[in-house]
Amino acid sequence: MAGKAALFLVVGFSLIFLAIGKNFGGLSTRAVDNLTDYYAETVAHDIAAAGANMASNRIYFDPTWTAGYNNLSYQNGILNVSVEILPPVIKNIRQITSTGTVKRLSNLGILEDVTSTVVVTLQPSKFSKFAYYSISEGGTIWWITGDTVWGPFHTQDYLRVSGNPVYWGKATTKRNIVKNPSSSKPKFYGGFEKGVNLPLPTDGLTPIENAADAGGHKFTGQDTVYMTFTVDSIKIKYTFNGSVTTYLTSSFAPNGVIFAKDAVVRLQGKVKGQYSVVASGSSGKGRIYLDDNITYDTDPRVDPTSEDMLGIIAKNEIYVTDNAVNNNSIDIHGSIYSESKGFGAENYSTRPVSGSINLLGGIIQNTRQAVGTFSGSTINHGFSKRYRYDERLMFSSPPMYPGTGSFEIVSWLE
Numbered sequence: 281m282a283g284k285a286a287l288f289l290v291v292g293f294s295l296i297f298l299a300i301g302k303n304f305g306g307l308s309t310r311a312v313d314n315l316t317d318y319y320a321e322t323v324a325h326d327i328a329a330a331g332a333n334m335a336s337n338r339i340y341f342d343p344t345w346t347a348g349y350n351n352l353s354y355q356n357g358i359l360n361v362s363v364e365i366l367p368p369v370i371k372n373i374r375q376i377t378s379t380g381t382v383k384r385l386s387n388l389g390i391l392e393d394v395t396s397t398v399v400v401t402l403q404p405s406k407f408s409k410f411a412y413y414s415i416s417e418g419g420t421i422w423w424i425t426g427d428t429v430w431g432p433f434h435t436q437d438y439l440r441v442s443g444n445p446v447y448w449g450k451a452t453t454k455r456n457i458v459k460n461p462s463s464s465k466p467k468f469y470g471g472f473e474k475g476v477n478l479p480l481p482t483d484g485l486t487p488i489e490n491a492a493d494a495g496g497h498k499f500t501g502q503d504t505v506y507m508t509f510t511v512d513s514i515k516i517k518y519t520f521n522g523s524v525t526t527y528l529t530s531s532f533a534p535n536g537v538i539f540a541k542d543a544v545v546r547l548q549g550k551v552k553g554q555y556s557v558v559a560s561g562s563s564g565k566g567r568i569y570l571d572d573n574i575t576y577d578t579d580p581r582v583d584p585t586s587e588d589m590l591g592i593i594a595k596n597e598i599y600v601t602d603n604a605v606n607n608n609s610i611d612i613h614g615s616i617y618s619e620s621k622g623f624g625a626e627n628y629s630t631r632p633v634s635g636s637i638n639l640l641g642g643i644i645q646n647t648r649q650a651v652g653t654f655s656g657s658t659i660n661h662g663f664s665k666r667y668r669y670d671e672r673l674m675f676s677s678p679p680m681y682p683g684t685g686s687f688e689i690v691s692w693l694e
Contacts, residue, residue, distance in 0.1 A: 317384070320384040321394055321396065323382045324381060328379055328397055331349060335378060336376065339687050347363070357382035363375070366401075373403045376401075377397065397694075399691075399692075400693075405683055405684040405686050407644045409431075409674055411431030411667070412429050413433075413643070413645065414434075414646070415646045417438065422441065423445040425445065427445040428446045428447075429445075429451070439451070440460070446469070447469065449470040450473070453476065454478070481683075488682070492558070495535035500541050502543050503544065504546060505545050509555075512528060536679035542566075543561060545569070547569065547592070548571045552577035554588070556591035566595030567597045573610055574613065575611050576589075576640075579613075579640075590641075591615050592612075593682070596620055598624075599624060600626060600637060600663070609636050609637070610637055614641045615673055615677070616639075616645070618644070619646060623643050628649075628652050628661060635663065637666065
């Protein structure tokens, strides 16, 4: 019996060691396979990410580039990149699809493909993303203690500060900061960078006019156009006491562009939907006067799902009208763009003390304009300023709003 027991014991231990050896061998094999899989997947991903970066860089320097890359040998693999213009074409949104492929030896000894894909969406960079932008700060206008800019800020001029103004978004200048007194300490919570050159276009209105011809509404042959938005509709007349015609706004300008060529626009009302109101021209034309409040039907500060958005775009000045209704503050919702002049208050130095300009949006202008006169903290004429940035403008813009000429990434999916 002892001999049999010993034999069973030897056989038992042999089987155990064989099983353990097999398991260890399997673990080793699987570890090698996992390492091989991980390496192949990592290389494929790196190729795809590199392709997305290469295409994004190419589009940044050449916004018309859509060629992509076809079966390009890269990092011991193959790179394919396609660039698609997403509908509607008028928005010019680009989607880059970058695929990296490498070969891997399977457990059966067969070469198989391992792929990874990166999808990047780019949209044209619009000036509407700025809470404040200027070419010239007017020479004698300073940002002082109590002034606050809530979104991105840029000036091609010197940034003149006196005291401790606050900038919550990133602040950039083409030139530098001038402090008076030198102890001034502006607060840059979003960062500060100098030497950034970002000029306004010299003719940013022509593409908007083309869009008005293609699917919006264009006024011609009128000196002045009075526009009053009434939620779903718009009322139009051509003289102060003239007859009024009412249109369904979505049918009046299907693509959202309303263009007054060689005219003055007088604007007010409540806007539902997304529109850009534009005035072109010279010699007293190309101006927009805000005759009363111009606001959204749904305030995005109350309801963040609001899709209402307005561009107020002029070749020349955009003025808060000097009239009785505006002598007790004015509410403005929209992104203001003045290509050759600026945004200000009509008769700012002689009009009565008029309350405040309550702006939700942004101001993009060639030359900073005044809205009132002050003595210390006392307003002598015109308005105080209560400007708040519409944070939706960081990623969205009114129809055909003038762009910077480059693209920016709005999503990166791996």
